[in-house]
Amino acid sequence: MIRSFLRPVTIYDACQQMRDHGENAVLVAGATHVVNELHRGLINPSVLVDIYRLNGLDVICMEGEELMLGSLVTISELIASSVVRQFVPALCQAAQSVGGKQRRNRGTLGGSIVHADPGDEILSVLSAFDCCVVLKDIEGERVLDLREFISGIRQTTIRNDEILTEVRIRLPERGSRMSFRKVSRRNASSSSVMNLTCLLLLKDNRIVCARLALGSVLTKAHRMSDAEVLLAQKKPSRTLFEKAGSLVLNQALQEAESEGLGIVDSVGSYKFSLMPHFVAQVLTETWERKE
Ligand SMILES: Cc1cc2nc3c(=O)[nH]c(=O)nc-3n(C[C@H](O)[C@H](O)[C@H](O)COP(=O)(O)OP(=O)(O)OC[C@H]3O[C@@H](n4cnc5c(N)ncnc54)[C@H](O)[C@@H]3O)c2cc1C
Secondary structure (H helix, E strand, C coil): CCCCCCCCCCCHHHHHHHHHHHHEEEECCCCHHHHHHHHHCCCCCCEEEECCCCCCCCEEEECEEEEEEEEEEEEHHHHHHHHHHHHHHHHHHHHCCCCCCCHHCCEEEEHHHHHCCCCCCCHHHHHHCCCEEEEECCEEEEEHHHHHHHEEECCCCCCCCCCCEEEEEEEECCCCCCEEEEEECCCCCCCCEEEEEEEEECCCCCCEEEEEECCCCCCCECHHHHHHHHCCCCCCCHHHHHHHHHHHHHHHHHHHHHHCCCCCCCHHHHHHHHHHHHHHHHHHHHCCCCC
């Protein structure tokens, strides 16, 4: 039963309160997941530490070649930000696809990352970039690569007394084209059956560098390195993109097997059969985009 609802005014106080109450406390930002988990009886804290009104964690700004996003930036704020739209348009596209206006208005970037759902569209886009998270506690901070931070399905390496304060995205080379697309069951805003973030840097009609992050298929969003290698230094064409689609399928099947995931249910076989065509389509769209 919840006995205390705490509203710290500084990050330090929030970390101290989380440390004082240990495993009995749950940190709350926009609360879209926490309330859901409370209702379903999946968590039973006696203390909630609400950080939603902490100052300074809703900042979006450029620092050199990095885009800095405060952990309390909401999904709606990602959509509205001209900086995000200009430098990481795929993040804007993914945010637009998150279902429900109230969820977009309340749900935060930090909540998305710490919840670590393999189907989370925001996380999928971040996985396509070199991206770090900053974690603070009462003793200081540590900076982790996003790949080290997410350890599995809804699992991260955060400690209970740590707060994720910001995300730093190293921007790809200027002129990179990017897209985010998802396959969903009902409409564009329902949850992903599968999603793909694609980045292409082209020079003189050759692909200099390609990045593909596949989400909602494996235990976490994965870079599709075999297809990335195939695409590098090639002239873009429909045939090349179809080959890349086949390589993504092969890699995803291998990774699913090594992660012990079943792919024989109806959703599994549907997404795998769709995958090569979906990947080729997203690559084509990205290629045809203006820089
Ligand atoms: C019904 C439903 C449907 C959804 N649909 C989609 C969808 O279609 N696409 C999509 O991408 N997402 C979707 N989401 C996910 C949701 O939008 C995001 O995960 C959201 O941004 C969560 O943010 P929050 O602030 O509400 O998290 P909260 O509920 O406040 O917290 C979630 C978890 O993260 C922890 N946490 C939050 N912030 C921090 C922090 N700064 N530091 C440390 N720990 C922290 C909390 O302790 C908790 O464990 C859905 C969620 C729900 C409940």
